[in-house]
Amino acid sequence: MILNNRQMKILEILSAEDEPLNIRYLSDEFDVGIRTIQNDLKAVSDFLESNQMPQLDRGKRGYVGLEDIDGTLNKLLKSLYQTEAKDLILTPTERTRVIYLLLLKEANHLTISDLATYLGVSRGTLISDLNQLRQEIEVLPLEIDASKDGLKLTGDECVLREYAIGMYMRNANDSCIYELTDYHRASIWLSHRLPEVRSLDETCEIYMALQEAEKKLGRKFTARSFLFILTWIELTLERIQRNNIASMEEHKLKDLFETIEFKVAGEFAREITKILNLQFPMEEVAQLAIRFLGCDDAMNCPDYAEIFAEFQVEICRLVFHLGNELNVDFSENLSLYNDLVFLMRPLVYRINHGINIINPLLDEIREQYPVLFKMVRKHITGVEKLIGVSLPDDELGYIVVHFASIMERRTSLTGLRPNVLLVCDSGVGTSNLLRARITSLYEVNVVAAVTYGQLEATLQTKRVDYILSTMDINHDNVTTFRISPLISEKDKRLLDSRFQPKITRQLDVSTLLRILEKHCIIKDKAGLIKALSAVYRLSPEQQYWKEDDQMLKDVIRKDMIELGYLAKDWEDAVRRSGYLLQQGDCIEERYIDSMVSAVKAMGAYIVIGRGIALPHSRSSAGAKKIGISFLRLSEPVEFGHPENDPVDLLFGLSSTDNESHLNVLRDLTRILSNEDKVAQLRTLDSVEEILDLLNNGGA
Structure with missing residues (x-):
């Protein structure tokens, strides 16, 4: 059988200790429940028995020990990661995973006899495992072809790799990326006890090249995204060596050429070429760029990553409707809008390119926030229509934690409280939720929430009494605890002994x-x-309130409103809405051409509601300042939207960045979410009345 990374760590810890350890200690060390540790210990015990090694000493009162006689266990640990699958006793599920990876890794056909010998099982057992694997992949564009030459795995190249990553990530411990030797041992090949595909030195250079790519992108990936990218690279390198190249449609390839992700992926590929003497085809560079685009950030995504306004509008609608239904005022939390908007960019790329993620917190999120989860699912439909598919639960869970962090958040009177530094590499939403849970439960001062890479620099500038981390880290000078972002009952027992529970009256x-x-x-x-x-x-x-925050009433003027315009077609209407922005000195003339080009390139995505369009373009296309224009047509025009045509109301939008106009969109969304106010936009007779409605209707 194969021990997973946590079970291997348990075995290492027990073998290094002279005295038995309490099971609760192991539970705290690995941030899992007692039952999980008991299951792990059973797996370790079965493994030791199958290898005729000393058995665990399961003493009374929950203690467990392991005596290493003559150093034989230490020798086993040193050789364990080099052990081939045939030397282990594997479960049927483990065997199917190894079979899949062997077929994926091999350029030529493999015979049933080859596989049976490698796994150390009978031909009949191997055939049974193959049938099970075929059932698992039958819904995917994958097949295990059988011929006189043997077996070969065929199908869509990206799906082939994504399925392998999915198998691996379900059990992977993403904290392995913080120590290179840990990652090397826990990589997709060695964790399944397959032969080493590259040396530790080569792995180190690939790892460092990816870190350099992160810096060039101006980003900090979550730990899970970093591990995902590393694993994609591992699989890609093996497949390229065997001339299995992931193709890409030409128009998608061209769309990527202008992105900074494509440029950085190309530089990464050139570095890998030097290291491994391996040529990276253009299509593979593009596939890597897409994975960069689909990575979640531990902090907010960089300024160059523009988010189209239609997603921002739908986020505003989601916040508005969810708050109404749950009777919670989310509207004053601008950070919520920002975080959700930035979450959209990688999410859209993942969905559009079939990249499936596994959310390790999903079960806990469903258990602790069942109503919230249901309500987000109910009101996320506007975003789903823009994307074109229903969001998987794993993706939805990350959206839910952003709302959960606001619902959990409380304020309290300041006092003598310990300074706590939060370390979390799981993304902005998870960091916010952890901060909210900690400050709602305990009298602590959270000085910052940082990534692992920012830890030492933060300690140089801030006084920190405790470090609370969602991953395994140790620090010589500051007491460190590992906790779950949702603060489990086990975590509470630990924290109760250190911090004062919150009892003061809270100020909203x-x-x-x-x-x-x-x-x-x-x-x-x-x-x-x-x-x-x-x-x-x-x-x-x-x-968040700033003196220069701009609301809807601050960015629209009387000369930016026109009623009763007779448009020839959708393009004429878009150009007229842009002309009104130009009247307000919000844009350069070239911005109008860019507004039209955006619709031609991407379709009727700007039609955000029944009869309502939001023409806009990128800030770099000539936006000078934030502005909203309003154009009402005398006759509606067709944009080609399947549900919301024809259009008679157009709101032209200009913005100089991703954030400064969010208050404006929030006000506009409040108006457009009110059927009576939308009706007034269509019936009021004068520009003055329209301006008054827009100035006061979003309050």
């Missing part, structure tokens, strides 16, 4: 402001927030 600043605005005139909201923050500790999303 958003509610306070709504009460004040109802009964008072607030002349300087930013100043009020600043004054409150001097007395009360405010969460980050309550500190």
